[in-house]
Amino acid sequence: MELNDIIRPENRVYKRPSLLNEAHMHYCPGCSHGVVHKLVAEVIEEMGLQEVAIGVSPVGCAVFAYNYIDIDWLEAAHGRAPAMATATKRLMPDKLVFTYQGDGDLSAIGTAETIHAANRGENITIIFINNAIYGMTGGQMAPTTLLGQKTATCPYGRRADLNGYPLAISNLLAQLDGTCYVTRQTVYSPAAVRKTKAALKKAFQNSMDGKGCSVVEVVSTCNTGWKLTPVKANEWLQENMFAKYPLGDLKNE
Amino acid sequence: MAKINGAVTVNTERCKGCNLCVVACPSGVLDLKKNEVNNRGYHYAYMANPDKCIGCSSCALVCPDACIEVYRVVEK
Ligand SMILES: Cc1ncc(C[n+]2csc(CCOP(=O)(O)OP(=O)(O)O)c2C)c(N)n1
Ligand code: SF4
Ligand code: SF4
Ligand code: SF4
Ligand SMILES: [Mg+2]
Numbered sequence: 001m002e003l004n005d006i007i008r009p010e011n012r013v014y015k016r017p018s019l020l021n022e023a024h025m026h027y028c029p030g031c032s033h034g035v036v037h038k039l040v041a042e043v044i045e046e047m048g049l050q051e052v053a054i055g056v057s058p059v060g061c062a063v064f065a066y067n068y069i070d071i072d073w074l075e076a077a078h079g080r081a082p083a084m085a086t087a088t089k090r091l092m093p094d095k096l097v098f099t100y101q102g103d104g105d106l107s108a109i110g111t112a113e114t115i116h117a118a119n120r121g122e123n124i125t126i127i128f129i130n131n132a133i134y135g136m137t138g139g140q141m142a143p144t145t146l147l148g149q150k151t152a153t154c155p156y157g158r159r160a161d162l163n164g165y166p167l168a169i170s171n172l173l174a175q176l177d178g179t180c181y182v183t184r185q186t187v188y189s190p191a192a193v194r195k196t197k198a199a200l201k202k203a204f205q206n207s208m209d210g211k212g213c214s215v216v217e218v219v220s221t222c223n224t225g226w227k228l229t230p231v232k233a234n235e236w237l238q239e240n241m242f243a244k245y246p247l248g249d250l251k252n253e
Numbered sequence: 254m255a256k257i258n259g260a261v262t263v264n265t266e267r268c269k270g271c272n273l274c275v276v277a278c279p280s281g282v283l284d285l286k287k288n289e290v291n292n293r294g295y296h297y298a299y300m301a302n303p304d305k306c307i308g309c310s311s312c313a314l315v316c317p318d319a320c321i322e323v324y325r326v327v328e329k
Contacts, residue, residue: 003303006260007324014310014323016264025318029295030271034317190277190311230271 017041019050019070026064030230032220033062033129035187036196040100040127041069043200049208053096054088056081058110060102061136061222062129079110082117085124089207096207098125103144104134107169114169121178121212125203128170128215130245131222139225143167146244151225166244170217174250180212182250186219186241188234211253219245256328259308263298264320270295274312274321280305283312 019041027033044053050071057065059078066073076084081099089097106114106128117124133151134140140153146166148157158166174182181203185196196218203214219241223233261282268291275283275298284301291297298320300306308325 001258001326001328003260006258006308006326007262011324011326012322013308013325014313014321016319016322020319024267024293027317029269029317030273031317034319035315038317038319187315190309190314193314230273231276234273 017045019045020068021070023067025068027061028224030221030223030233031061031135032131032187032218032222035193036100036127036129036218036220037065037068039187039193039197039200040098043197043204044069044071044096047201047204049096049204052094053098054092056085056088056097056099058099058101058105059136060105060134062100062102063136065100079105079108080113081105081110082113082122082124082126085126086117086120086122089122089124093123093210096125096204097123098127098204098207100127101129102135103128103130103132104142107143107167111169115172115176118173118213118215119176119178121180123207123210123212125200125207125214125216127200127203128217129220130217131220131225132166132241133222133225135222135225139222139227143169146240149240168245170215170250173213173215178213179215179251180253181206181214182217183215183252184217184219184245184247184250186237186247188221188237217245219247257307258326258328259306260303260324261300261306261308261312262322262324263300265291265297265299266293267318267320268295268297269293269318270297271317272298273315273317274298277311277315279309279311280307282306
């Protein structure tokens with residue numbers, strides 16, 4: 001068959017989500033943030049929630065998320081997204097309210113907001129991009145940084161005696177009575193991308209149904225901070241991240 | 254036996270040449286343009302072996318910049 005006969009509208013099986021606008025995303029080539037943005041746009045569109053969705057973007061590389069997905073957005077001070085989402089959802093309970101946060105934002109400066117919003121059982125979704133580093137500011141150590149992992153502020157590798165241990169905060173969140181769904185996913189492969197999409201759908205549905213707080217962690221790459229090519233970063237993720245951050249549902253009620 | 258014909262389009266100006274689609278493709282269809290770059294200076298992805306595409310969407314799923322759309326025709 002000729003290409004012209006294949007590339008026709010009626011034969012299209014994968015389409016770019018229309019909620020993802022034409023703006024050129026500022027992310028580094030191969031960054032996991034882009035994949036998750038695409039999934040958020042796809043899921044909101046497929047669930048028909050574009051008119052009621054309100055995202056809260058973080059401080060971190062995803063600060064400009066509001067430029068790329070055509071829904072309503074708020075932009076929170078560093079770590080405060082769950083607090084802003086709490087107020088927004090309580091004032092407008094019919095809206096889909098979600099945060100989109102990095103590991104520095106969520107598990108360092110925003111630990112208190114995150115834990116208490118989850119523990120109060122706020123009817124929001126927390127999307128947690130765990131790339132084990134502060135990407136935006138130049139690749140410093142985060143609470144999530146793995147033992148032995150080199151960053152700008154632990155250039156010889158993270159040491160437990162000096163820097164403490166990596167924090168698997170989703171495991172903590174799963175213990176709280178206010179969470180209904182806590183899952184850890186990733187986006188390095190086509191199958192993983194499909195699973196993350198299903199997880200986001202479930203979390204958003206929980207939020208609309210008022211079931212409590214849902215958390216979707218995405219074990220992600222920051223190839224620039226890790227100083228690897230995008231392909232090598234995906235390999236490093238598989239070889240190193242899953243031992244500390246194993247995939248799967250931590251809670252599903 | 255049914256024959257599956259696939260094809261993809263790449264938004265070459267959005268592409269950042271990250272190579273993730275190239276390694277995700279199970280059929281060796283894609284590659285990055287070696288001697289050409291887009292307006293931002295990236296070696297963009299293209300179908301180097303179009304006849305091998307099965308329209309599985311693996312490349313499109315992993316693309317961080319949503320550059321790829323996929324087409325598929327099954328001939329009975
Ligand atoms: C109050 C405050 N403290 C510190 C900073 C500096 N800062 C900006 S982004 C960031 C961490 C970002 O890391 P993460 O949340 O993991 O996001 P990533 O860029 O890795 O996606 C820090 C510490 C800030 N902007 N505001
Ligand atoms: S610095 Fe890291 S997290 Fe930020 S856009 Fe680049 S690869 Fe992504
Ligand atoms: S649709 Fe599948 S076979 Fe075709 S280029 Fe993409 S990954 Fe390769
Ligand atoms: S995955 Fe997307 S951005 Fe990366 S090379 Fe392929 S088409 Fe370009
Ligand atoms: Mg980070």
